[in-house]
Amino acid sequence: MSEPIRILLVDDQPLFRGAIAALLARQPDMEVVGEAENGLAGVEQARALRPDLVILDVEMPVMNGVEAVRLIREQVMDVKVIMLTVSDVEDHVLEALRNGAHGYLLKDLRPEQLYDMVRSVMRNETPISPGVAGRLLREIRQAGKPRVTSPAATTEQSVTRRELEILRLVAEGLSNKEIAKRLVITEGTVKNHVHNALEKLHMDNRIQAAAYVIRQGLGAPGSEPAGR
Incomplete structure (x- = not known):
C-alpha cells in the first residue's frame, strides 16, 4: 500500500478546520499532518512539515491565502496547494493560480467531491469548482x-x-x-x-x-x- 497523502490545513475558522480534518481522516489514503490558523503560520508549517498537499483558505488574518500560496510554492517546491474558500472573486482566483495554486475549490462542495479533488491534484490535474471555472472562462472570453x-x-x-x-x-x-x-x-x-x-x-x-x-x-x- 502506498503512503497516504500528507495534508496541511490552513483556515482561520477552527470549527471548519476540524470538520475538514475529520472528513479527511476517514480516507485511508489521506492523513492530516498539521493545521494553521492564518497564512503566515501556514507558510511556516509547510516549511517545517513538508506536506504533500496544503489546503488553504483565501481570506485570513495576518496573511491571506493568495500571498501565502506564493510563499509556500517558493519555499516548498514540491508541495501541491488547493485553495478551499467561499471567495469566488475573479481577482482572487486569477492571482492564486498565478501564484502557483494547483486548484481552486469553493466550500459548498460535497465531501466526495473534496476527496476526488484532492486525489486529482496529486495526479497533476487542476481541480476547479464548476462555478469558479465558469466565471474564470467568461472572464477570459471577455478579454x-x-x-x-x-x-x-x-x-x-x-x-x-x-x-x-x-x-x-x-x-x-x-x-x-x-x-x-x-x-x-x-x-x-x-x-x-x-x-x-x-x-x-x-x-x-x-x-x-x-x-x-x-x-x-x-x-x-x-x-x-x-x-x-
Missing part, C-alpha cells in the same frame, strides 16, 4: 483575442487534432477521467496528450491551456491547426 506574440504561436502547428480535442474538453472543465470516458480512451492516454500539448505550447498547467484554447478561437470544431 477578447490578444495579438499572438508568445512562443505558443510558433508551436501551434505541432499540436495534433487529438491533443486539441482534449484541450477543448479541458477548457470545458472536464477532468482526465471524464475526458477518458467521453472519448473512450484510458486516463493514461489523456494524461499523455495533455502533457505533450502543454510542452508544445510552453505552458505549465491546464488553466493556461484552457485560456489559450478560448483566446485563440480554437474552442469549436473546424478550428484545428491546418494540416493536422
